[in-house]
Amino acid sequence: MSTYKSDPEVINCDIATVYSKLSNPTSFQHTIEANIDKLPDEAKKNLEKVTFSDDAITIESPMGPIKLAVAEKVEPSKITFAAAQAPVNFSLVINLEKVDEATTSSLTELELDVPAFIKAMVAPQLEKGAKQFGKMLAMLPYKDM
Numbered sequence: 001m002s003t004y005k006s007d008p009e010v011i012n013c014d015i016a017t018v019y020s021k022l023s024n025p026t027s028f029q030h031t032i033e034a035n036i037d038k039l040p041d042e043a044k045k046n047l048e049k050v051t052f053s054d055d056a057i058t059i060e061s062p063m064g065p066i067k068l069a070v071a072e073k074v075e076p077s078k079i080t081f082a083a084a085q086a087p088v089n090f091s092l093v094i095n096l097e098k099v100d101e102a103t104t105s106s107l108t109e110l111e112l113d114v115p116a117f118i119k120a121m122v123a124p125q126l127e128k129g130a131k132q133f134g135k136m137l138a139m140l141p142y143k144d145m
Helices: 015-022 026-038 040-046 116-139
Strands: 004-007 007-009 050-052 055-059 063-073 079-087 090-100 102-112
Touching: 004 079, 004 116, 007 116, 015 026, 015 055, 015 102, 026 116, 063 090, 102 116
Parallel strands: none
Antiparallel strands: 004 102, 007 102, 050 055, 055 063, 063 079, 079 090, 090 102
16 A cells, blocks of 8 residues: 655644544535635536535546545544545545644545556656645635535
């Protein structure tokens, strides 16, 4: 299993709030619906392919639906989403750490089985994706979700 990590990111919100929002995927749906008019057209189009439930996120892809289900929760420091339906076995781990009463540090890890013969080709994109996901988590409006 290969692991690709984001850079540590600072979230301007307390760890309890961040954990409660990230561990419940429907929080994202409410935020998206409330802010859909503010998003670029490309983001709106991509979000049409995403559905949220209490314990999973499903993304429609050319290879069929990819479902990430909450597999592990360690309050308030870790949330693991695992592929419940996907062409490859992978998981997304969100690690949280309290910095102070109003700030949280996050680090995301993408863990997946990558065949050795394609690893060199896909590793840079996977690393980039993990870093972008980490940055996106830091920008979410946790207090308004």
